[in-house]
Amino acid sequence: MTGPRYPDLIAALPETVPFVGPEVQERARGALFKARLGANESVFGPSPFAIAAIQDEAAEVWKYADPSHLDLKGALAAKMACAPENILIGEGIDGLLGYLVRLLVAPGDAVVTSDGAYPTFNYHVNGYGGVLHKIPYAGDHENLGGLIEKAAEVDAKLIYLANPDNPMGSWHSGAAIEAALETLPDGCVLALDEAYIEFAPEGTAPRIDPEDDRVVRLRTFSKAYGMAGARIGYAISAAPVIRAFDKIRNHFGMNRMALAGALAALQDTEWLEEVLRLTEDARGEIARIAEANGLTTLPSATNFVAVDCGRDGDFARAVLAGLIDRGVFVRMPFVAPQDRCIRISAGQSEDLAVLEETLPAALAAARETVSA
């Protein structure tokens, strides 16, 4: 009996997961987290209209969703000043990145990303047999010029760039990205992950012709729109690129409550403004708590703050473990020297009160266990 015969590519893949969910950690701890500040979810929730739309749609759940997603595409096209043909709806940016990598990357093809950037992108590239080239951050920013130079050097088919960046919260100006695009090697596509763009200062989103087939712009309802659990995001690119996704996407993959909720969320600009205000306040509060504990924070154009623990990765990992032990779900960068930081999502006042209460003990414990 040979059992299932996996292709070599699949057989060689590790059984790892890009992220362990907080629920698994809660089971391991035997206790629920007191504050959920690790996944850059929006603790402020979605628009009440989005919640109502989801609830109204529940009774319609016996029907498959419209696989052409025309209603939501129309609303997004109006918002993005493009045509519905420039828009693809998918199962969050995670799902869209999977499709995009599959669309462009054959085994052995070169792909460029930042060392320490979004691991789910790397997961997809590895999963399709691509060869990842990683460029270190430059001063806690993704190295725009370095990414493009490397892409030219290795003849990459795809570059991944998050702007603003996760996990550091840093950002490039739209103008800088527009200038970098001018130097993009011929035949290379830029995957521009704008998951956090709503939180960023005016001018952070580059102006890109939606018919430019060198860029696939990725956005989501998971962050500022507060719908991470709905799994809905969208891509914007030239119509022929968007049509190419139709060759491989799961046409009936979208949940109809997600589509209904997103449509309602998009229209509630007042709620979005309120979330941006609350997030800014929370970032300030995280900075205040960090400073009160002798730590510094990095500027952030996102809904999280990278808190510099002031020593190396081992120390920051100990601080992180101390917070998790004390009921605070947080995460941190994977790669040095960014791993001197822990990453804390914007929380409600009560979440940040838990942080304020637990951080001193977590720091003290880390100082005791990690030799300087």
Next chain:
Amino acid sequence: MTGPRYPDLIAALPETVPFVGPEVQERARGALFKARLGANESVFGPSPFAIAAIQDEAAEVWKYADPSHLDLKGALAAKMACAPENILIGEGIDGLLGYLVRLLVAPGDAVVTSDGAYPTFNYHVNGYGGVLHKIPYAGDHENLGGLIEKAAEVDAKLIYLANPDNPMGSWHSGAAIEAALETLPDGCVLALDEAYIEFAPEGTAPRIDPEDDRVVRLRTFSKAYGMAGARIGYAISAAPVIRAFDKIRNHFGMNRMALAGALAALQDTEWLEEVLRLTEDARGEIARIAEANGLTTLPSATNFVAVDCGRDGDFARAVLAGLIDRGVFVRMPFVAPQDRCIRISAGQSEDLAVLEETLPAALAAARETVSA
């Protein structure tokens, strides 16, 4: 400017979709359908407890779902008399089939299915470069022996079998499938699609050891549980096979309302019984309407009925077009001689009243336009 460089496999794929959704047809017609009987959705809807669970979960949508799906896996394991490690939750059977094909099929690998069986499976096999071998139906049943013989002949890595079958509604006994499994070639996996199993007579589900790594059993909440729009299904197989999916699946792909709804739906066995009763009544009513119009129907172990229009595919296609013109959304088999039938999903009384009203005219129009 070369633009995006698609791998040969992707460049060669057609931009087709496995199914056109009824919403796109409604836009083309300029009118809504009066009866939605084409996608084998459960018009009776999900359990009221499932609707309530979805509505309750809406306020929690800001959180990503638990990517380990342990709550639902636990409940399914209890129902299926297996371990949670034998279960994979995914984005409907469509999504699970995509993962399964990716897991097993490299370009050039042989795969066997029935000619006229589920096109979304074929879509995935083509999308990963597999070579499809199609076996004709035998007497409107999938040809169990023929599928296995062909798999041995072409050294297939994967066989697709739906039991009960879609689009014909026919079925094999569980004992026949157990016997066929004894002859499955070494190294070949059977994808056993049991989307409609809840509607089938006792004894249709084969007894299969969940640790048998030759079978991946696929089930869904889209049919009897009335949650097609939630996109949630599950696979059952040996733990090492289930773990292999962790190498490639979209770990954060599930919608949390879908998970909550499925958990509630699973517990409401009374509702399931009621849906099965209503579905049986609707099948009887479809048969009555067909007979009153001089047509016959095929026995069905599903929530739909294949109505034999008594002539060839062109005639059945004309009847189908006539029904669609008159506001009844229906579909039909793609391949002769099964395409002499149209496929009508179980409807509410008011849906079937629309069918009764429109079928005579659709038949008359088809008789006028299609020469005998």
